[in-house]
Amino acid sequence: xxxxxxxxxxxxxxxxxxxxxxxxxxxxxxxxxxxxxxxxxxxxxxxxxxxxxxxxxxxxxxxxxxxxxxxxxxxxxxxxxxxxxxxxxxxxxxxxxxxxxxxxxxxxxxxxxxxxxxxxxxxxxxxxxxxxxxxxxxxxxxxxxxxxxxxxxxxxxxxxxxxxxxxxxxxxxxxxxxxxxxxxxxxxxxxxxxxxxxxxxxxxxxxxxxxxxxxxxxxxxxxxxxxxxxxxxxxxxxxxxxxxxxxxxxxxxxxxxxxxxxxxxxxxxxxxxxxxxxxxxxxxxxxxxxxxxxxxxxxxxxxxxxxxxxxxxxxxxxxxxxxxxxxxxxxx
Ligand SMILES: [Zn+2]
Numbered sequence: 001x002x003x004x005x006x007x008x009x010x011x012x013x014x015x016x017x018x019x020x021x022x023x024x025x026x027x028x029x030x031x032x033x034x035x036x037x038x039x040x041x042x043x044x045x046x047x048x049x050x051x052x053x054x055x056x057x058x059x060x061x062x063x064x065x066x067x068x069x070x071x072x073x074x075x076x077x078x079x080x081x082x083x084x085x086x087x088x089x090x091x092x093x094x095x096x097x098x099x100x101x102x103x104x105x106x107x108x109x110x111x112x113x114x115x116x117x118x119x120x121x122x123x124x125x126x127x128x129x130x131x132x133x134x135x136x137x138x139x140x141x142x143x144x145x146x147x148x149x150x151x152x153x154x155x156x157x158x159x160x161x162x163x164x165x166x167x168x169x170x171x172x173x174x175x176x177x178x179x180x181x182x183x184x185x186x187x188x189x190x191x192x193x194x195x196x197x198x199x200x201x202x203x204x205x206x207x208x209x210x211x212x213x214x215x216x217x218x219x220x221x222x223x224x225x226x227x228x229x230x231x232x233x234x235x236x237x238x239x240x241x242x243x244x245x246x247x248x249x250x251x252x253x254x255x256x257x258x259x260x261x262x263x264x265x266x267x268x269x270x271x272x273x274x275x276x277x278x279x280x281x282x283x284x285x286x287x288x289x290x291x292x293x294x295x296x297x298x299x300x301x302x303x304x305x306x307x308x309x310x311x312x313x314x315x316x317x318x319x320x321x322x323x324x325x326x327x328x329x330x331x332x
Pocket of ligand 1: 019021
């Protein structure tokens with residue numbers, strides 16, 4: 001298949017995205033409008049230049065800076081509209097969007113009010129065929145108490161559209177075991193359990209998340225390539241990895257895990273995971289901040305040597321492993 005017929009074929013498939021951060025989806029033009037609303041005039045070009053990072057730490061700094069302009073419910077509504085248009089343009093019909101509720105709480109905001117505004121902003125897009133569900137995310141380095149407050153906020157939003165609880169941030173900060181009670185509570189109130197693990201951390205972080213916290217999907221998990229017995233376990237237990245190749249390249253996570261500074265997208269372990277029988281879903285992570293789209297990520301996967309039937313299977317898995325009841329998966 002030529003690159004252009006491949007991209008046409010990919011664009012024709014209805015897609016689901018399962019690892020996508022709202023705060024990482026703010027296009028430069030929308031960010032300009034947000035900063036202007038809060039008294040900072042910047043050009044789109046300046047914003048674009050900000051969306052560049054030499055390593056993971058720099059990316060986190062920019063992510064924090066961007067979220068500092070999400071101050072009121074209407075700011076959240078504005079970025080959801082932006083994201084929803086972008087997803088529809090990519091033929092995405094279903095997405096689980098991660099919301100950094102840990103950051104909202106840190107800034108003394110009311111997650112319930114922000115969430116209400118998000119839901120209202122998303123409604124017109126639902127009518128256009130885009131279904132959105134939400135993952136409430138805590139920040140690992142803020143500790144278990146702050147994470148428990150995120151679970152509590154998920155409960156007090158009283159919405160079926162909040163389907164999961166997750167943790168992101170610095171994997172090497174707080175030990176996994178300290179979040180046990182938090183994940184137990186999340187399970188008790190009916191939330192699915194997610195985590196970012198094995199992105200910058202080692203395979204041990206993935207194992208601990210499965211054994212101690214009972215997580216059902218792993219965000220990134222690319223460190224598994226360094227642990228064959230973990231790969232066997234992921235395949236046997238059918239625990240999916242949410243793979244975001246463009247993100248891994250731009251944050252330096254790929255180079256870090258492969259211990260090769262010059263790691264290229266072609267070196268990504270996605271084909272090895274897939275051919276080992278590990279469920280994988282393909283996603284963009286922070287599309288605006290990593291200058292990527294879901295179609296770009298499928299093109300990346302093709303560059304890694306995955307064939308059309310394999311890409312088609314990967315696309316199906318995004319629906320299969322979505323947090324939707326079985327009878328709603330096909331119609332999502
Ligand atoms: Zn992520």
